[in-house]
Amino acid sequence: MATATEKPPLNSFKFMRRRVFNRAFAAIYTTAISALLYHHALTLQLILQQSKTLVNISISITMLIADFLLAFMWFTRQSFRMNPLVREVIPENLEKVIFRENFPTLDIFICTADPFKEPPLTVVNTALSVMAYDYPTDKISVYVSDDGGSQLTLFAFMEAAEFGRHWLPFCRENNIMERCPDAYFRSNCSADSEMQNIKMMYESMKIRVESVMEKGKVADEYMTSEQEHEAFRKWTQGFTRQQHPSVIQVLLESCKDKDIRGNSMPNLIYLSREKSKASPHHFKAGALNTLLRVSAVFSNAPVILTQDCDMFSNDPWTPHRVLCFLVDHLNWPNLGYIQFPQIFHGLNKADTYGSEYKYLFQIHPLGMDGLKGPNYVGSGCFFRRRIFFGGPESFVQPEIPELSPDYVVKQPIKSEEILKLANRVAGCNYENHSNWGSKIGFKYGSLVEDYYTGYRLLCEGWQSIFCDPKRPAFLGDIPITLNDVLSQNKRWCVGLLEVVFSKYNPFTYGVKAMGLEALCFGHYSFWPFWSIPITIYAFLPQLTLLNNISIFPKVSDPWFFLYAFLFIGAHVQHCLEFILGKSTFERWWNDQRMWLIKGPTSFLFGTIEYLSKLLGIPTPGFHVTSKVVDDEQGKRYDQGIFEFGVFSPMFVLLAVASTISLIAFLGGLLEILIREGNLDALFIQLFIAGFVVLNSLPIYEAMFLRADKGKMPTKITVISAFIAFSLCIVGSFIVKM
Ligand SMILES: O=c1ccn([C@@H]2O[C@H](COP(=O)(O)OP(=O)(O)O[C@H]3O[C@H](CO)[C@@H](O)[C@H](O)[C@H]3O)[C@@H](O)[C@H]2O)c(=O)[nH]1
Numbered sequence: 001m002a003t004a005t006e007k008p009p010l011n012s013f014k015f016m017r018r019r020v021f022n023r024a025f026a027a028i029y030t031t032a033i034s035a036l037l038y039h040h041a042l043t044l045q046l047i048l049q050q051s052k053t054l055v056n057i058s059i060s061i062t063m064l065i066a067d068f069l070l071a072f073m074w075f076t077r078q079s080f081r082m083n084p085l086v087r088e089v090i091p092e093n094l095e096k097v098i099f100r101e102n103f104p105t106l107d108i109f110i111c112t113a114d115p116f117k118e119p120p121l122t123v124v125n126t127a128l129s130v131m132a133y134d135y136p137t138d139k140i141s142v143y144v145s146d147d148g149g150s151q152l153t154l155f156a157f158m159e160a161a162e163f164g165r166h167w168l169p170f171c172r173e174n175n176i177m178e179r180c181p182d183a184y185f186r187s188n189c190s191a192d193s194e195m196q197n198i199k200m201m202y203e204s205m206k207i208r209v210e211s212v213m214e215k216g217k218v219a220d221e222y223m224t225s226e227q228e229h230e231a232f233r234k235w236t237q238g239f240t241r242q243q244h245p246s247v248i249q250v251l252l253e254s255c256k257d258k259d260i261r262g263n264s265m266p267n268l269i270y271l272s273r274e275k276s277k278a279s280p281h282h283f284k285a286g287a288l289n290t291l292l293r294v295s296a297v298f299s300n301a302p303v304i305l306t307q308d309c310d311m312f313s314n315d316p317w318t319p320h321r322v323l324c325f326l327v328d329h330l331n332w333p334n335l336g337y338i339q340f341p342q343i344f345h346g347l348n349k350a351d352t353y354g355s356e357y358k359y360l361f362q363i364h365p366l367g368m369d370g371l372k373g374p375n376y377v378g379s380g381c382f383f384r385r386r387i388f389f390g391g392p393e394s395f396v397q398p399e400i401p402e403l404s405p406d407y408v409v410k411q412p413i414k415s416e417e418i419l420k421l422a423n424r425v426a427g428c429n430y431e432n433h434s435n436w437g438s439k440i441g442f443k444y445g446s447l448v449e450d451y452y453t454g455y456r457l458l459c460e461g462w463q464s465i466f467c468d469p470k471r472p473a474f475l476g477d478i479p480i481t482l483n484d485v486l487s488q489n490k491r492w493c494v495g496l497l498e499v500v501f502s503k504y505n506p507f508t509y510g511v512k513a514m515g516l517e518a519l520c521f522g523h524y525s526f527w528p529f530w531s532i533p534i535t536i537y538a539f540l541p542q543l544t545l546l547n548n549i550s551i552f553p554k555v556s557d558p559w560f561f562l563y564a565f566l567f568i569g570a571h572v573q574h575c576l577e578f579i580l581g582k583s584t585f586e587r588w589w590n591d592q593r594m595w596l597i598k599g600p601t602s603f604l605f606g607t608i609e610y611l612s613k614l615l616g617i618p619t620p621g622f623h624v625t626s627k628v629v630d631d632e633q634g635k636r637y638d639q640g641i642f643e644f645g646v647f648s649p650m651f652v653l654l655a656v657a658s659t660i661s662l663i664a665f666l667g668g669l670l671e672i673l674i675r676e677g678n679l680d681a682l683f684i685q686l687f688i689a690g691f692v693v694l695n696s697l698p699i700y701e702a703m704f705l706r707a708d709k710g711k712m713p714t715k716i717t718v719i720s721a722f723i724a725f726s727l728c729i730v731g732s733f734i735v736k737m
């Protein structure tokens, strides 16, 4: 073992050169924005002096509001650009610094919530991929939280425990990188008999799980031991997803269960916390807090990984990379978590729905890493257990000593006493009158529990680190229909607004606690507000264009160049950032298109849903994203065809906005070409309408040209065309008032 002085390095970082450019550009752009606001003030003054009509005044004020909000969002976004840094880890050096026997134990949490939206086989694959980490197996404990309370999921895990005994040694002996069985078998085929053998085992597990799924329950013939019968007896008549006792099943016990080579297996524990309609369960945050407690009782590892059920491990060395930061304790006494990016497999070439969320998951975290650290994104994040119990200097003691992060578990996990305690802390009333969700554990109060928890932890004084290795550490599923994408985004918006309107608002509370970093969180929290400028820009320039009212500077006016610079500058910078982040022009185009689409849909409807919730109108809460792929939809997705198909009120507004732009663009062109209208004065409006039309091409196609199941439902096309024409008529009446 190397001595302290000659310890080889485990990690390094460097600030990105582009921060210099970012800062210079930010200075120039700030000047331009100030000029824009000044121009707005001038216009408004002029209008008031000329005592024009109420309509003119309202138009000016509305455009001012839109531009002000865009400017504000731009301003907060610069926080990500001031100090980006990249890190590197050298896991090859790890075992020169710390012996394998001294690696800390690791508790891995996997959350699932619905066997029909999250197929148990997917969850099982995720679990197997992390059980097979290149890490001392007796130091790993995998906990599966099943909020769906489904015997189907438990059954799949019983099968997985058996299959794992073959899979783990197979991966180890063949030094396989893809330790998620499904991903491995999809990309490898060989005639090698060992591989054929294990593939057959996997297939037979798959068949068993799928046939149980089809039947909807686990029939007696599938239960092999008395222990299994015992476990499934919990599913009595009155057992429903919303109301049932806790189910905790130890499927593998590291000190007893061995793989086929005689090496120990990791602990594998199935948990479905108690649910009752009478007590709130706080969705995923509640599930994670139960996992924190139950895992404390069984193994209480100092390091925790949280994982969504569809995010499998793509690199067995990930824990090594994490340790490269964690063993460096002295440098980072306040280091609380290490976040890996969410990266997705199965994206189509163009990334039609911008599902990569390049900024959210890959570009912005680099910027935050140069400040206090990246936000927590719900999956692929390694925590120190201690972080959940108060700030670095202010430890908060949990109500029972067994849950304390420094408590040492003394009994075997299947002992009567331990199981009893585990069931107690998984009870739905356990958290009543306690600090869970406020001072201890994952924080309650927002549907984006990841964003909110990360934010609060950094406010408490913890730091975090972003680790983005070349080979993605995890790969996840993406929603492949527009409705799923927008519903997910809408849920996020509701959660973000819950934070904006709480006492922890990033611009007030956050700025005091963490300075510049708070603007990053503030920027995200204001996402739903984007609906205001985008919706204004989707309607106002178009409706005024149709009525020959000019609302922007003429092309011959020097102020025109300011508008041109602001538009081109922002778009070119985004596009460059995208391409430098190893993406393509096409993906950038779709990303900006999705941003426009979200304006009058998810951003706006998220805001409405939040307001309804305030008024006590029931809302869907945490609507889990479906991970099941319909074959036809999958095909269309691969071809890059937009998927509408269902009747969603969000689509109505989207179709109205696109139709109005089309009418305005064609009307404007006619006016200018045939009647020699004033191109000089109307150019910007014509350009905006044209830009929306260009972005809306797939929407027109879905409304008017397609016949497949994914087209815009005819009902929506008719309703929205009717609304669009009515709006045009009403608009022309109003301006003539
Ligand atoms: O009551 C619930 C609801 C959800 N989940 C789990 O939470 C995870 C995320 O749910 P999903 O429907 O996939 O949401 P997404 O919007 O795709 O997830 C992103 O956004 C969430 C916050 O809204 C984060 O929790 C996730 O980590 C992040 O990937 C899944 O594993 C679910 O099983 C639960 O355990 N209990």
Ligand SMILES: [Mn+2]
Residues within 6 Å of the ligand: 308, 310, 625
């Ligand atoms: Mn997800």
